[in-house]
């Protein structure tokens with residue numbers, strides 16, 4: 001059974017490892033530890049049989065929500081876990097006053113772009129060479145309230 005809940009201090013190591021499997025420049029355990037206590041951030045994990053299998057979160061900056069660290073363990077993909085976590089993030093993010101949500105995604109990342117479009121995000125531009133290892137353009141996506 002999948003349990004989706006807020007990131008806690010005890011999850012920090014596992015979340016760092018999970019992010020390290022998906023991203024070439026992952027955030028450090030210290031970065032995640034900071035988020036646990038940050039009142040402007042909402043970070044979530046999905047737990048299955050005591051194992052952390054997904055993470056994602058948002059930081060509220062002047063009513064704009066910056067979404068980061070969206071990852072589902074490879075073996076658990078395609079089961080709607082990211083969708084369910086994002087819907088919870090929107091519900092609780094709206095309640096904390098976020099009006100518009102934004103994120104960056106590698107232009108070649110078709111599964112993630114499809115996920116975000118399904119959730120109402122649209123591309124508002126390209127940031128050239130935003131990513132390293134390998135160098136790649138970022139698509140800047142927004143999900144605006146209006």
Ligand SMILES: CC(C)(COP(=O)(O)OP(=O)(O)OC[C@H]1O[C@@H](n2cnc3c(N)ncnc32)[C@H](O)[C@@H]1OP(=O)(O)O)[C@@H](O)C(=O)NCCC(=O)NCCS
Nearest residue numbers: 022070071072077078079080081082083105111112114115
């Ligand atoms: C992107 C990612 C988070 C999706 O997680 P997930 O739990 O598998 O996603 P869901 O099961 O909720 O899928 C929701 C929608 O995303 C899209 N999607 C997911 N996987 C897809 C794939 N392999 N190909 C195309 N579309 C895909 C589909 O639109 C899907 O809706 P559908 O099932 O009705 O077709 C996951 O593939 C992942 O962790 N990728 C590696 C890390 C990453 O790239 N993160 C994004 C960084 S910006």
